[in-house]
Amino acid sequence: MSDAPQIDAELAVVGAGAAGLYVALCAAQEGASVALVSATTLAQTASYWAQGGLAAAIGPDDSAQLHELDTERAGRGLVRRSAAAVLCAEAPERVRDLERLGVNFDTDRGGALSLSLEGGHSLRRVVHSGGSATGRRLVRQLSALAAQEPLVEVLERARADTLLLADGRCVGLACDDGRSVRARAVVVCAGGAAALWARTTNPPGSLGSGMLLAHHAGARLADLEFLQFHPTAVIGVAGREGFLVTEAIRGEGARLLDADGERFVDELAPRDEVSAAIDRLLERTGARSVSLDMREVDPTLFPNVVDALAEAGIDVTTDLIPVAPAAHFMMGGITTDLHARSTLAGLYAVGESACTGLHGANRLASNSLSECFVFGGRAARAALEEPAVPREITPTAVELLGEVTQATRAALWEYAGLRRTRAGLQRLLEDPHPLARLIAACALAREESRGAHFREDHPRIDPRLDATHTIVAADGTVGFERWD
Numbered sequence: 001m002s003d004a005p006q007i008d009a010e011l012a013v014v015g016a017g018a019a020g021l022y023v024a025l026c027a028a029q030e031g032a033s034v035a036l037v038s039a040t041t042l043a044q045t046a047s048y049w050a051q052g053g054l055a056a057a058i059g060p061d062d063s064a065q066l067h068e069l070d071t072e073r074a075g076r077g078l079v080r081r082s083a084a085a086v087l088c089a090e091a092p093e094r095v096r097d098l099e100r101l102g103v104n105f106d107t108d109r110g111g112a113l114s115l116s117l118e119g120g121h122s123l124r125r126v127v128h129s130g131g132s133a134t135g136r137r138l139v140r141q142l143s144a145l146a147a148q149e150p151l152v153e154v155l156e157r158a159r160a161d162t163l164l165l166a167d168g169r170c171v172g173l174a175c176d177d178g179r180s181v182r183a184r185a186v187v188v189c190a191g192g193a194a195a196l197w198a199r200t201t202n203p204p205g206s207l208g209s210g211m212l213l214a215h216h217a218g219a220r221l222a223d224l225e226f227l228q229f230h231p232t233a234v235i236g237v238a239g240r241e242g243f244l245v246t247e248a249i250r251g252e253g254a255r256l257l258d259a260d261g262e263r264f265v266d267e268l269a270p271r272d273e274v275s276a277a278i279d280r281l282l283e284r285t286g287a288r289s290v291s292l293d294m295r296e297v298d299p300t301l302f303p304n305v306v307d308a309l310a311e312a313g314i315d316v317t318t319d320l321i322p323v324a325p326a327a328h329f330m331m332g333g334i335t336t337d338l339h340a341r342s343t344l345a346g347l348y349a350v351g352e353s354a355c356t357g358l359h360g361a362n363r364l365a366s367n368s369l370s371e372c373f374v375f376g377g378r379a380a381r382a383a384l385e386e387p388a389v390p391r392e393i394t395p396t397a398v399e400l401l402g403e404v405t406q407a408t409r410a411a412l413w414e415y416a417g418l419r420r421t422r423a424g425l426q427r428l429l430e431d432p433h434p435l436a437r438l439i440a441a442c443a444l445a446r447e448e449s450r451g452a453h454f455r456e457d458h459p460r461i462d463p464r465l466d467a468t469h470t471i472v473a474a475d476g477t478v479g480f481e482r483w484d
């Protein structure tokens with residue numbers, strides 16, 4: 001490692017989605033140098049694919065308390081209240097900050113921010129850009145700023161596969177192209193893990209590599225059994241398999257219909273409820289999909305969804321859209337406090353890689369982009385207070401292990417999908433991929449059904465597990481801990 005090119009920076013950030021870009025820009029605003037490591041091109045981030053927008057209590061009838069209530073209700077007794085309080089109080093200020101950074105959110109005729117309605121929200125609360133092109137607009141603007149920022153060095157197409165440790169702290173990282181970064185702190189913003197499942201809405205890079213890196217370095221993970229399934233991913237349409245049709249379209253009146261053209265679920269219930277209702281219907285009828293009917297919805301509100309479906313031969317003004325649930329969002333991740341600190345000194349995590357406990361057992365729609373910005377700003381400030389790296393160190397390398405095969409992806413879908421059993425999860429414990437095994441261990445330990453985690457052999461919620469999170473220790477053992 002001594003011969004490899006080495007970069008010295010105040011912060012090393014892994015991942016250039018919404019979380020990573022925002023952490024880097026906030027740190028640069030504080031005058032700090034940042035090395036931003038991105039394994040893929042921008043279009044490969046979940047952030048770029050985000051459609052609906054960011055939840056923030058901005059409307060005249062809204063408040064942080066109402067937003068918090070909806071977050072807690074959706075999270076099914078598992079939301080960490082302190083994390084929800086931070087998110088809901090700070091999200092409006094982060095929206096204003098993004099506007100200052102040049103992000104143009106959609107406005108109504110009077111010039112006020114236009115707010116959309118999504119499942120689980122008691123009122124219109126979701127800020128968006130370009131209709132349903134929010135992620136694309138955000139990532140383009142933030143990455144343009146990062147590229148122009150002299151304090152941010154972007155290491156493109158470099159995959160962090162090693163964390164460097166010295167004296168029990170994380171002091172940098174190394175990439176698969178030989179470059180390494182020494183820094184006061186490493187902030188993992190490497191996204192979620194939903195692409196580990198065979199049927200997913202996520203880009204192929206969402207494989208939980210940040211979680212595995214942190215785990216191998218000795219940080220604790222939490223709540224890996226909680227993987228949200230999005231109810232309306234396109235199925236059976238060539239070229240658009242897994243394409244997500246945003247919930248905001250249901251907020252404008254789109255309906256879910258069975259084979260007889262009848263409604264069977266409240267389309268704006270939280271996602272776990274809608275996905276489970278679809279799954280039960282498909283199981284009962286043997287069908288592959290239900291229909292999303294947006295024929296009555298104004299198509300000009302959602303141009304990118306309408307265009308993407310038109311390219312695949314679906315005219316949303318006359319056709320029904322075949323949809324079914326797909327793996328979408330990892331509620332679990334690297335355990336962090338309210339300043340994004342992991343349990344390993346010098347290692348931070350933000351965005352979908354992190355688990356603050358905010359999402360509980362079922363994320364409220366559009367809380368995740370808000371999370372990237374709220375906890376991203378906090379992470380940048382806290383991480384810059386870490387002590388400087390001593391000049392002379394002998395770091396220990398902790399390497400990322402494990403390629404993902406199609407067999408692993410199929411096994412996760414089969415054994416850790418919408419319905420789980422002890423026998424299936426025990427089979428998953430034998431999977432060659434280490435994260436698949438940890439997910440199985442968490443799902444086996446949680447002997448109840450709550451939010452996105454449904455055990456056929458334990459079909460009810462166990463109130464004794466309210467507010468109780470599943471913790472993966474560094475040695476892989478799984479236990480429980482109450483978080484307030």
Ligand SMILES: Cc1cc2nc3c(=O)[nH]c(=O)nc-3n(C[C@H](O)[C@H](O)[C@H](O)COP(=O)(O)OP(=O)(O)OC[C@H]3O[C@@H](n4cnc5c(N)ncnc54)[C@H](O)[C@@H]3O)c2cc1C
Binds near residue numbers: 050135
């Ligand atoms: C189709 C879709 C629509 C969505 N819509 C919404 C929405 O409307 N509102 C909302 O709030 N949420 C939405 N979500 C969820 C939300 O987009 C994500 O949770 C959020 O964007 C995650 O941001 P992130 O920065 O944590 O990760 P990402 O945006 O996934 O970025 C992670 C980055 O890390 C990189 N990376 C991974 N491993 C490594 C490594 N080892 N080394 C270097 N780089 C690495 C990846 O290449 C990527 O650049 C949606 C998700 C999808 C898939």
